[in-house]
Amino acid sequence: xxxxxxxxxxxxxxxxxxxxxxxxxxxxxxxxxxxxxxxxxxxxxxxxxxxxxxxxxxxxxxxxxxxxxxxxxxxxxxxxxxxxxxxxxxxxxxxxxxxxxxxxxxxxxxxxxxxxxxxxxxxxxxxxxxxxxxxxxxxxxxxxxxxxxxxxxxxxxxxxxxxxxxxxxxxxxxxxxxxxxxxxxxxxxxxxxxxxxxxxxxxxxxxxxx
Numbered sequence: 001x002x003x004x005x006x007x008x009x010x011x012x013x014x015x016x017x018x019x020x021x022x023x024x025x026x027x028x029x030x031x032x033x034x035x036x037x038x039x040x041x042x043x044x045x046x047x048x049x050x051x052x053x054x055x056x057x058x059x060x061x062x063x064x065x066x067x068x069x070x071x072x073x074x075x076x077x078x079x080x081x082x083x084x085x086x087x088x089x090x091x092x093x094x095x096x097x098x099x100x101x102x103x104x105x106x107x108x109x110x111x112x113x114x115x116x117x118x119x120x121x122x123x124x125x126x127x128x129x130x131x132x133x134x135x136x137x138x139x140x141x142x143x144x145x146x147x148x149x150x151x152x153x154x155x156x157x158x159x160x161x162x163x164x165x166x167x168x169x170x171x172x173x174x175x176x177x178x179x180x181x182x183x184x185x186x187x188x189x190x191x192x193x194x195x196x197x198x199x200x201x202x203x204x205x206x207x208x209x210x
């Protein structure tokens with residue numbers, strides 16, 4: 001399994017991909033062969049992508065999309081075109097199943113999936129949906145009814161309710177250091193994230209925590 005961090009935003013500071021590392025730690029705990037490709041600091045994405053696929057041949061590729069844009073009215077930047085380019089680069093080197101995830105996808109799943117021309121995504125917390133997806137694909141069973149999944153099956157769009165994490169204990173702890181270069185983030189004034197809670201009691205339509 002290859003997990004790809006596509007977030008390359010540097011302002012106000014680069015953000016450590018805690019969600020991606022959490023998923024990588026969980027998949028490793030469950031015995032999966034996992035690699036993380038962090039594209040945040042590479043000068044050019046395609047050489048890094050090509051090098052990864054020369055060394056690693058995944059059956060599943062998870063692509064994390066953190067933000068739709070930078071929410072800056074003065075110097076607006078839309079991130080999806082660059083992510084689309086990275087997905088196209090990945091497709092040049094691999095035909096593996098691709099699963100999108102991240103907060104940007106959760107905000108507007110169908111629009112993002114259509115823009116990226118991908119067929120499968122995870123809405124909300126990714127841990128249990130990703131584990132369920134792997135088990136279902138291995139058994140070659142139907143995936144369209146799995147909680148937290150969205151996408152296209154036989155040309156028909158489906159989107160299932162989120163599967164939020166209620167009990168963290170079965171998933172273990174998140175260690176970022178095996179997956180990404182934490183020192184590079186911290187050297188560029190990034191903040192080491194501490195996740196103490198998930199979800200929210202409210203249901204604001206613009207928020208991925210709802």
